[in-house]
Structure formats: C-alpha cells, structure tokens
Amino acid sequence: MSALIGPLDGAAQVRPDGWLTDPLTTNPEHAAAQARALLHRHHCASPGPVRCLSARYRTAVFALGDPPTEILKRYGDEAAFQGEALAYQLLCDEGVLPELFSVHDASRTLVAEYLPEAADIRRPGVFEDLVTVVATVHTAPSRWHSDTAAAMALWRIDATTVPPWVCTPEYWKQLLHMVAAAHGDGHVPLGHLDLKSDHARYRDGRLVLIDVETLRPDLTGIPDLVTLAYLATEHRILPPAEVRRLYRRHINQLGAHWSDPGLKAALVAFAQATGLRSLHGADA
Structure with a gap:
C-alpha cells in the first residue's frame, strides 16, 4: 500500500497542476x-x-x-x-x-x-493550547452576534445538504445527525482548518492560527480532530486516543455535548462518508 499523503488523504482530492485558470507569478x-x-x-x-x-x-x-x-x-x-x-x-x-x-x-x-513567533507544538502544554483554539473555532457559532447568525442561517446543520463529492451520503447524514446532537440543530458546522505545525503562532503570548483559507461552514469539525491526531502522532506528542479525549474535554467546556462513543462514531462516519484512508488512531 502506498504511503498516506497528508492527514486527510482520500477525503480531500488533490488538484493537478494547471487547474487554476489565472495563476499568480512564481517569480x-x-x-x-x-x-x-x-x-x-x-x-x-x-x-x-x-x-x-x-x-x-x-x-x-x-x-x-x-x-x-x-x-x-x-x-x-x-x-x-x-x-x-x-x-x-x-x-x-x-x-x-x-x-x-x-x-x-x-x-x-x-x-x-505579521506574527513571526512560531509556537512549537511539541513543547509541554502547547499542543493542548492548539486543541483549545480548534475547539474554540468549532463552537464559535454558538457565540455569534445575532446579525452574523442570521447571515449564516443557510448553513445551519438542519438546513444543509450532502455535498456532491461525498462518497456515501447515508454516512454523511449520520455524521450531521451526531454533530447536531452534540451542538444543537441551529449549529453551523464550521471546520476544516489548515492545521500544520508552522501555522500555530503567538500573538501577545497567546496561540493563534494563520493560513485559515480552507475553513468552511459545511464540513463539521471532525476533519480537524483527524488532523490533530495525525499531528500528535507525527511529532510524538500524545497517543491519538488521548487527543480525542483532550478535544472532547475542551469542546464540551465550550458548550458542546459530545460523549466519547459519539465522537468515535462521528469519526468513523466521516471516514466512511468521504473515503478517508486513515483516522490515525483517533477512533481507538
């Protein structure tokens, strides 16, 4: 079997060179x-x-x-x-x-x-700070101003449809049902951050993220949990099952209601729906 290409291999299609009609100069x-x-x-x-x-x-x-x-x-x-x-x-x-x-x-x-100070996620406590930031993003819709919530109403999980690229729609529907149960029917399933070790920086002593161009209001936070497990394994920080439990603790402190079996089932449903090749132990 060939090596995995990134944490979301199988769930994310890599575009071929030349797909962009108006590319920028590389000089x-x-x-x-x-x-x-x-x-x-x-x-x-x-x-x-x-x-x-x-x-x-x-x-x-x-x-x-x-x-x-x-x-x-x-x-x-x-x-x-x-x-x-x-x-x-x-x-x-x-x-x-x-x-x-x-x-x-x-x-x-x-x-x-401009934030030049990189955060070393291998240092004690820094990876947990990253998990906290990710959980903050995933729960942000619960704290939106009413104007923002109204503008994003079309993306509410109870109104969203199955994306056309999903391999197995029934598993995607299961995933949305579990996310709605944990966050509420009015939740906007915000997620899909471009999580990389060099995208974690410090701002006034607090960890923040740069390069968030991949964020979408229809993919849920589950792919980010997969990526966190991948990063923790790649850098030998925590066992992936501990990453899941750490994420669950922080996201529930911010108002979600995930059970551990529910979070594991959501991970499996995401993989089955999208063709993800590996959960990197996050469901263990």
Whole structure:
C-alpha cells in the first residue's frame, strides 16, 4: 500500500497542476513588484519595504515593513480568498486569528498582522493550547452576534445538504445527525482548518492560527480532530486516543455535548462518508 499523503488523504482530492485558470507569478521579484502596486492601489498602505515570503501559483505572501509589522496575502484561487476572508468575519471575536487590517475583494488580497513567533507544538502544554483554539473555532457559532447568525442561517446543520463529492451520503447524514446532537440543530458546522505545525503562532503570548483559507461552514469539525491526531502522532506528542479525549474535554467546556462513543462514531462516519484512508488512531 502506498504511503498516506497528508492527514486527510482520500477525503480531500488533490488538484493537478494547471487547474487554476489565472495563476499568480512564481517569480519572487515580479510578485513583489505586483504586490507594491496592489498595496498602493487597494490598501492605501505605505509600509516601507515589501519582501516576498512565498510566490506560488495559488497564493503569495509578503512581509511589509522593516522590521515587518504586516503581511499581504494574494490569492489566485477565488475559493481560497473567500475562505480566508470568511474566517476573519466569523471568528473576529474569538481571539484565534491575527488582526485583520484590510481586504479587497476584486484583487483577492488582504493585509493582516505579521506574527513571526512560531509556537512549537511539541513543547509541554502547547499542543493542548492548539486543541483549545480548534475547539474554540468549532463552537464559535454558538457565540455569534445575532446579525452574523442570521447571515449564516443557510448553513445551519438542519438546513444543509450532502455535498456532491461525498462518497456515501447515508454516512454523511449520520455524521450531521451526531454533530447536531452534540451542538444543537441551529449549529453551523464550521471546520476544516489548515492545521500544520508552522501555522500555530503567538500573538501577545497567546496561540493563534494563520493560513485559515480552507475553513468552511459545511464540513463539521471532525476533519480537524483527524488532523490533530495525525499531528500528535507525527511529532510524538500524545497517543491519538488521548487527543480525542483532550478535544472532547475542551469542546464540551465550550458548550458542546459530545460523549466519547459519539465522537468515535462521528469519526468513523466521516471516514466512511468521504473515503478517508486513515483516522490515525483517533477512533481507538
């Protein structure tokens, strides 16, 4: 059997090169020149030096200032831009993201706080902080202002439909039923964070997440629990079953009502619905 490709192998389809119709330049100098023009035109910013941190066909990231105080993110993929912009809107009161300074929809760019201090998830207590942040994201809909809740009503779990890419719809329906039982019928199943060890940073001594462009209001938090188990195994932090119990403790403290058998059953239903190749021991 071939090696797994990432924590959600099987549940996430890898797109082939060339799928993006309007890719960004991958030349760092060209990318930086374009970034300066975009900042001047759309963000009213005069940040000083602009340094290209990464130039990929799908996204580009630039440090602004010397020393850097802000970053500019530019997206070639509309869905990625919308995901990140949505995350900032839906999680603005939770303290789990950097500060957002400006967004420009037409150019698919945003300017946010530059956070250079990485959080080492292998250090004592840091992985638990990461689990707390993830649980905070998953329960954020229960704390939304009424205006936000009304705007997101179409994504409520009692109104959502089975995504067309799901392999086995009946298992997806089982998953939604279990998530609704744990969070309530009015819950928006927020999840699918791009959880990687280098995406955990410190802001004023508190752990936050960067690069949340994959966040969606229809996938539930279960894939994030799978990824947490994968990270804990990869970095030899905790046994995956302990990760599940840690997640359950923190998410229930924030208002959910997961039982351990229910959480295990939800993990299995997610794998059966999506074709996920491994739960990385999270259901043990």
